[in-house]
Amino acid sequence: MKKTISCCALLLALISPRIADAAPGSSHYLFVWAMEAQHPHASVPEMTPADIPARRSGLGLGKDFLAVFDIRPGPSFGKLVAMLPVGDAAQAHHTNYAEPPNDILYANDWLGDRTYVFDLRDPVHPRLARKFGSVGAFGYPHSFVHLSNGNTLATFQYSGGFNHAAGGLVEFDPQGKVVKTASAAVAGHPDVRPYSLAVDEKHDRVVTGSADMMAAQVSHVAQVWRLSDLKLMQTMPLPPQPDWYYDTAADSSEPRLLADGKTVVVPTFNCGLFLVRNLTGDHPTLQHVYDFGYRTCEVPVAVGNFLVEAAQSGHAIVSLDMRDPEHPREVSRILLPPDEYPHWLALEPGGGRLVVTGYGALDTKVRFATIDRQTGELKLDPAVIDFTRTWPDGWQGSAMPHGAVFSNP
Incomplete structure (x- = not known):
């Protein structure tokens, strides 16, 4: 009897982790926004529309596309289950930072000034719902956040043409109709370029970073808006920090709302971290609270207390x-390995998996990590998804992933 019980216990111990891995609530799919590229590591000009022909030729670009991968533990992990090519690629860039509750995903080709909106309600059969370019004077959208009313709020880098002047915010309804716009232009700060955003709906606030995608100028501010009418409330200078060479108080990037639902932090591309003080007051300010110690920091993700x-x-x-x-x-x-340069992070909803894309050797693959939500401990997962393959549309060779999000459970 004891032997039988021991065998049963051993069997249960062996299968329990796999049951936990595949527990209800985990994501079944990964959505990846990418572009076909025969020469993904080529050095090419990329930062103005005039460079698009040389960029397409040098990288050997094909189409932008959305790929859907099975990421359930087991033999099907990493299997491509769908691919939806759209327009000619110039620079497949950001998507929403997580799949929205309504399963409508925004994805932009930044340099091409084109945004594609995907319907993911049937995840293995993604559908292109619509696409758009500039909205009025605003062009080159960068980041997208789903709102609880079903609308989507987006940052646009420019107005009046490529790098002509500060862009602003645009709010779309669920059908893609523009319901509100607001300019980020402010006297005395000609280098404002709205980059990404954090939304605090409870307190009726939005915080945007300011950094130019083409790095033509440096910005030293972040901005606070009222969500309900998109009124620009304050342009906050980043307090300068003593540093012998690098300016950690330059180019605010990806603000994030923390788990308490009221605290917003603003990182910079030079790896400073700033806390928004008095967010709901008349004169919010920024306080420097941390230096990551590196000098290029990219997309963060808030995971509970971390x-x-x-x-x-x-x-x-x-x-x-x-x-x-x-x-x-x-x-x-x-x-990561010394030839991998992480750029994008996204979190599995309700889970502990992180997806990583980036540059260098990450140009053509997706990597995974895990985080313990109780302790913040990170672990690198050996699993990767290789983007050099034969693709269903007939493309032979490499593709370059960028925005990547887990499916809703």
């Missing part, structure tokens, strides 16, 4: 404990 940052120049992903936002504390760090 902020996870892609520290590109250090080939690292870093987890900070943010329970005391004035005194962030590093709790974990993982190092």
Whole structure:
């Protein structure tokens, strides 16, 4: 009898992790926004519309496309289940940072000034719902956030043409109709270029970073808006920080709302981290609270009490404990191979998996990591999805992934 019980216990122990891995609530699919590229590592001009022909030729670009991969644990992991090519590629870039509750995903080709909107309600049969370019004077949208009323709020980098002047915010209804627009232009700050955003609906606020995608100028501010009418409330200078060479108070990038639902932090591309003080007051300000120690930091993700940052120049992903936002504390760090430069992070809803895309060797693959939601501990997952393959549309060779999000459970 004891032997039977021991065997049963052993069998249960062996299968329990796999049951946990495949537990209800985990994501079945990964949606990846990418572009076909025969020469993904080629050095090409890429930062103005005039460079698009040379960029397409040098990289050997084909189409932008949305790919759907099975990411359930087991033998089907990494299987391509759908591919939806759309327009000619110039620079497949950002999507929403997570799949919205209504399963409508925005994805932009930034340099091409084209945004595609995908219906993912049937995840293995994605559908192109619509596409758009500039909206009035605003062009080159960058980041997208789903609102609880079903609308989508987007940052647009420019107005009046490519890098002509500050862009602003545009709010779309669920059918794609423009319901509100607002300019980010403010006297005395000609270098404002809305980059990404954090939305605090409870307190009727939006915080936007300011950084130019083409790096033609440097910005030293972030901005606070009233969500309900998109009124620009304050343009906040980033307090300058002493540094012998790099300016950590330059080019605010990807603001994030923390788990308490009221605290917003603003990273910079030079790896500074700033806390928004008095967010709902008349005069919000920024306080420097942390230096990641690297000098190129990219897309972060908030995971409960932790902020996870892609520290590109250090080939690292870093987890900070943010329970005391004035005194962030590093709790974990993982190092990627030295030829991988992480850029994009996204979190599995309700889970602990992170998806990573980037540059260098990450130009043509998707990597995964995990985070313990209780401790913030990070672990690098050996699993990768290779984007060099024969694709269903007939493309032979490489593709370059960028925005990637897990499916809703």
